[in-house]
Amino acid sequence: MIELDHVIVASRDRVAAARQLAGLLGVPWEPTALGVFAPVYVNDGLTLEFITTDEAFPVEHFAFRVGDAEFDAILERLDAANIGWRATPQGPNDRQVGTMAGGRNVYWDEPDGHRWEILTVSYARQSS
Template sequence: MTIHLDHLTVPARDKLASAKRLAELLGVPCSGTGIGPFAPVYVSDSLTLDFDEWIDPVPMLHYCFRVEQEAFDAILERIKAAGIPYRSSVHGRTDFQIDTTHGGSIVYWNEPDGHQWEMLTVSYARPV
């Protein structure tokens, strides 16, 4: 049996603003108005991120997207155009650099609620 991750809930202070921001950066669709209690971002044919509005403290969570180099370059340009600070290290300071030490390109940035986004072209978490 093949198991696929279908969706994750992403806590946010303003679910619609957070969903729209990520969807615009990734160049993917979002619901725009929300569906039920969630504001879905359709990351791919098989994964949806459901932004959920929280009044409780929002924990910092880490989300990583693996993309082709061409998509990486396009998304990074949108990050730059939006004036979002980015960095080459998961826990490092903002250095506006790309990490290339794992055989691909990696960049990190934070969402206003504190979530940490990562984008890479080659997974270092699993063997090829």
């Protein structure tokens, strides 16, 4: 069995980026680990390691599958933080909720340009 353990996420300010995502997802994080990372502990098996860089980096997309209660809580946190969100990967932040694959999904952009998504049903893998 292969499981993804961690991903390094480039940012201009690792602490600010990690704090924001952890706060929105309602998961723990640390300001520094190993001296260069600010890890966000997404779940027992996945850590996002934010690193500060001045180099150019591509905008990445990360999608988090959550339950209905977590989805609602994250939307509330997005609103409380004044962060716009939308139903589509691109376009205006119109506060619309998507309904892909029979579930709910929304996207938002973080300050470094990365595109986050929460969804209640995966559209990446169709159930058999």
